[in-house]
Amino acid sequence: MAEQHVPVMLTEITELLSPALTPAGPGTTPVLVDCTLGLGGHAAALLEACPQARLIGLDRDTDALAVAEQRLAPYSDRIDLVHAVYDELPAVLAERDIDRVQGVLLDLGLSSLQIDRTDRGFAYATDAPLDMRMDRTEPLTAADVVNTYPVRDLARILREYGEERFADRIASAIGRERDTEPITDSARLVRIIVGAVPMAAQRTGGHPAKRTFQALRIEVNRELDALRRVLPEAVAALELGGRIAVLAYHSLEDRLVKQVLRLASSDRAPRGLPVVPPELGPELRLLTRGAQRPTTAESAVNPRAASARLRAAERIADPGRKAA
Secondary structure, three states: OHHHOOOOOHHHHHHHHHHHHOOOOOOOOOEEEEOOOOOOHHHHHHHHHOOOOEEEEEEOOHHHHHHHHHHOHHHHHHEEEEEOOHHHHHHHHHHOOOOOEEEEEEEOOOOHHHHHOHHHOOOOOOOOEOOOOOOOOOOOOHHHHHHHOOHHHHHHHHHHHHOOOOHHHHHHHHHHHHHHOOOOEHHHHHHHHHHHOOHHHHHOOOOOOHHHHHHHHHHHHOHHHHHHHHHHHHHHHEEEEEEEEEEEOOHHHHHHHHHHHHHHOOOOOOOOOOOOOHHHOOOEEEOOOOOEOOOHHHHHHOHHHOOOEEEEEEEOOOHHHHHO
8 A cells, every 4th residue: 555655745845844854953853743644655755865853643544554654664763653633733742742843744635545445435436335534433424424414514514615516405415315215325425416416517627526525524524623723733833943834635725724824924013113023023934935736747647636735834933932
């Protein structure tokens, strides 16, 4: 499995984060937190490029952690793998008595393992039980959402998380169908969605089930809630000169990343001040102009990279540390 994994924008991420992962002086060990370890592709490249760096790798998926542990075995003395959701970052660092880190990486969305293992229920192209849990120790599944949420809540989820313009029609169709028999597999759900979406609309925009499956996955795994919580915590955890890189795969994720990084890279002084006090200056310097996209060549070789948006920043001030 690990051999088939192609990390998205690997060269760009390695070049962006490596400068922060060199020792600041004798006896210092730079720490990289990969908040979404997945199969360990980005982590392996960064450990290879930065031989004195230490990795703390988080993932909510125990299957992915097992594969990543094998992949990262050559660096076993420098890795610490943790079963955790990325918004648990503050607790993970506190448990290790770590105050600041030099690098943070977030590669959002599905891992290759979750896509490729069709029994996980993430793919609309393959029939499987409606699961979609990234962490299979959690109780809520996509089948629970589809069969127990009120129709109005289903419609809201499809509209907000899937940006689905036919959310009301799809939710109503799901409500009718589940009244006759619970919807437990992806093939039946796809048939319901296809039947609810007007034929004219199915000729463009990709598969008609794509947005619904995205919305259900986000709801099951509380992805946007976790992302809202982790982004400010990740910025706060950076040491001076530390860097953060985030790969997003749809506009909802990227919008949150953009807002947090832009805010932290702007000064907080009232308008009209002739000089901005240092404590009110920007905390971050943006390293990417807007969202960096994969090259055409990469997208051709690895279609999963096509929708990626990469943003990165470096901490240039640490008012929290000064206040302490």
